[in-house]
Amino acid sequence: MTDLLTHEEYRAIAASLDLPQNAYIDGGYRPAISGATFETVNPATGTVLGTVAACGAADVGLAVAKAREAFEDGRWSRLPPGARKDVLVRLAKLIERNARELAVMESLDSGKTIYDCETVDVPETAHVIQWHGELIDKIYDQVAPASNDHIALVVREPVGVVGLVLPWNFPLLMLAWKIGPALAAGCSVVVKPAAETSLTALRLAELASDAGLPRGVLNVVTGSGAEVGEPLGRHPDVDMVSFTGSTVTGRRFLHYSADSNLKEVVLELGGKNPCIVLDDAEDLDAVAAHVVNGAFWNMGQNCSAASRLIVQTGVKDRLLEKVAQHAREWVVGDPLNPEVRVGALVSKAHFAKVAAYLELADTVLMGGKVVAEGFIEPTIVEAAQGSRLATEEIFGPILTVVPVTSFEQAIAVANDTDYGLAASIFTANGKRALRGARMLRAGTVTVNSFGEGDITTPFGGYKQSGFGGRDNSIHAHDQYTQLKTIWLDLTDTSDSAIA
Ligand SMILES: NC(=O)C1=CN([C@@H]2O[C@H](COP(=O)(O)OP(=O)(O)OC[C@H]3O[C@@H](n4cnc5c(N)ncnc54)[C@H](OP(=O)(O)O)[C@@H]3O)[C@@H](O)[C@H]2O)C=CC1
Numbered sequence: 001m002t003d004l005l006t007h008e009e010y011r012a013i014a015a016s017l018d019l020p021q022n023a024y025i026d027g028g029y030r031p032a033i034s035g036a037t038f039e040t041v042n043p044a045t046g047t048v049l050g051t052v053a054a055c056g057a058a059d060v061g062l063a064v065a066k067a068r069e070a071f072e073d074g075r076w077s078r079l080p081p082g083a084r085k086d087v088l089v090r091l092a093k094l095i096e097r098n099a100r101e102l103a104v105m106e107s108l109d110s111g112k113t114i115y116d117c118e119t120v121d122v123p124e125t126a127h128v129i130q131w132h133g134e135l136i137d138k139i140y141d142q143v144a145p146a147s148n149d150h151i152a153l154v155v156r157e158p159v160g161v162v163g164l165v166l167p168w169n170f171p172l173l174m175l176a177w178k179i180g181p182a183l184a185a186g187c188s189v190v191v192k193p194a195a196e197t198s199l200t201a202l203r204l205a206e207l208a209s210d211a212g213l214p215r216g217v218l219n220v221v222t223g224s225g226a227e228v229g230e231p232l233g234r235h236p237d238v239d240m241v242s243f244t245g246s247t248v249t250g251r252r253f254l255h256y257s258a259d260s261n262l263k264e265v266v267l268e269l270g271g272k273n274p275c276i277v278l279d280d281a282e283d284l285d286a287v288a289a290h291v292v293n294g295a296f297w298n299m300g301q302n303c304s305a306a307s308r309l310i311v312q313t314g315v316k317d318r319l320l321e322k323v324a325q326h327a328r329e330w331v332v333g334d335p336l337n338p339e340v341r342v343g344a345l346v347s348k349a350h351f352a353k354v355a356a357y358l359e360l361a362d363t364v365l366m367g368g369k370v371v372a373e374g375f376i377e378p379t380i381v382e383a384a385q386g387s388r389l390a391t392e393e394i395f396g397p398i399l400t401v402v403p404v405t406s407f408e409q410a411i412a413v414a415n416d417t418d419y420g421l422a423a424s425i426f427t428a429n430g431k432r433a434l435r436g437a438r439m440l441r442a443g444t445v446t447v448n449s450f451g452e453g454d455i456t457t458p459f460g461g462y463k464q465s466g467f468g469g470r471d472n473s474i475h476a477h478d479q480y481t482q483l484k485t486i487w488l489d490l491t492d493t494s495d496s497a498i499a
């Protein structure tokens with residue numbers, strides 16, 4: 001467990017940080033070719049932290065060319081897997097050694113709490129990179145069951161140059177979820193972080209060079225979705241894009257691919273994740289703790305947040321009382337204060353969007369107020385199935401309660417959404433739990449708990465929550481590799497055999 005510092009100590013570190021400013025291309029920092037910059041803001045205070053290179057299509061072109069050069073000359077792609085493992089494990093160690101700096105930088109740039117950055121985001125980032133590094137020299141290719149006269153090898157090859165387009169809710173962790181398997185597989189990557197949160201991706205790229213990653217293999221191009229994301233999505237020499245973010249933007253990447261080189265596209269998109277609590281659920285205190293964590297962790301800015309509580313009427317009042325009790329313990333305030341569990345929403349624009357949902361609530365069961373610009377207290381509202389509060393991804397600390405009267409109705413309401421990322425079901429009846437888990441249309445279903453699984457389990461969505469592949473686990477490697485068949489004819493064609 002990470003030893004946390006005091007609020008004052010975190011503030012002192014924040015004041016002394018050396019923040020990256022430029023894109024990271026071909027193994028070094030570079031300003032945008034145009035010289036343009038944009039301001040990156042601390043959403044908790046509204047102060048400008050610094051400026052960052054506002055890159056454009058020319059910078060994307062340069063990064064892709066450098067990534068292609070690196071891929072084709074084999075400086076990384078053709079290293080033995082064990083050698084790639086060594087570099088990734090060294091990178092994981094460097095992340096651990098620089099954890100405090102990365103955690104404070106992440107908190108300042110995103111409004112996430114230092115508590116979460118120190119205890120989850122940064123250690124998990126190191127863990128994920130180490131896990132994929134250590135996996136890569138343990139995956140074997142296959143021999144197909146072809147006839148005795150043939151040997152058919154099925155081998156995996158890195159897909160090539162990949163574009164990784166990231167969201168702002170877990171800037172380091174989503175970077176790790178994508179570069180871990182991509183680099184382990186031997187790909188060269190061009191990362192586009194969200195403009196709100198570019199700093200830690202840049203610093204991590206520098207650490208990767210320190211760990212021995214050859215130049216050109218990991219490039220970070222900073223700037224907006226329109227100026228950097230779109231040119232990357234349309235680039236004819238990018239072989240594959242892995243994207244995490246909104247369903248609207250994810251859909252655009254399919255258009256970019258169709259309009260350019262039919263690059264592969266993997267999308268990890270939004271969710272409106274149901275958390276079902278049935279009348280027979282045991283240990284309501286523990287259930288309430290899961291519900292609160294699922295709904296309010298990271299200020300609800302989590303694609304797998306438990307944003308819909310579908311609760312059977314027999315247990316509703318008792319559960320909601322406990323949920324409110326737990327939620328009241330979540331202190332809202334300065335993200336650099338280690339006591340705080342609810343920090344700032346990522347930007348003014350996002351805060352305004354989430355705050356507008358408060359206006360839609362007729363029945364506020366708890367909270368419902370803006371604490372200060374950027375900060376919203378944990379809020380519980382009741383809303384009818386089909387209402388905007390019950391169907392739209394709010395991505396903020398607002399939990400919508402939908403009462404139901406039966407197991408069947410709970411499952412029907414849970415599945416009545418275009419999304420299908422995560423779901424959970426709380427019940428003491430094992431058979432019903434498993435039947436429910438089978439019936440729920442979601443990529444991850446948790447029973448008597450809420451969570452996303454861990455690095456060993458695939459993460460991705462059904463329906464409009466996902467497309468084309470999975471993050472995490474050994475299956476993440478499918479995104480970044482392609483299968484090749486090598487067919488060898490063993491028939492004996494020597495003279496004696498013919499005679
Ligand atoms: N699944 C998830 O984990 C996430 C879901 N969301 C959902 O999306 C909503 C909106 O958030 P938002 O930040 O706008 O999410 P987006 O999906 O727009 O952003 C995700 C990434 O895509 C980039 N991007 C944006 N527009 C384009 C484009 N036209 N072409 C290519 N790339 C683009 C962004 O760049 P930039 O931001 O720099 O312009 C960012 O790097 C949230 O309220 C939430 O509901 C958001 C983030 C994560």
Ligand SMILES: CCCCCC/C=C/C(=O)O
Nearest residue numbers: 124169244302303304452
């Ligand atoms: C330690 C697990 C953190 C999981 C966060 C998953 C969020 C993904 C997303 O919002 O895209």
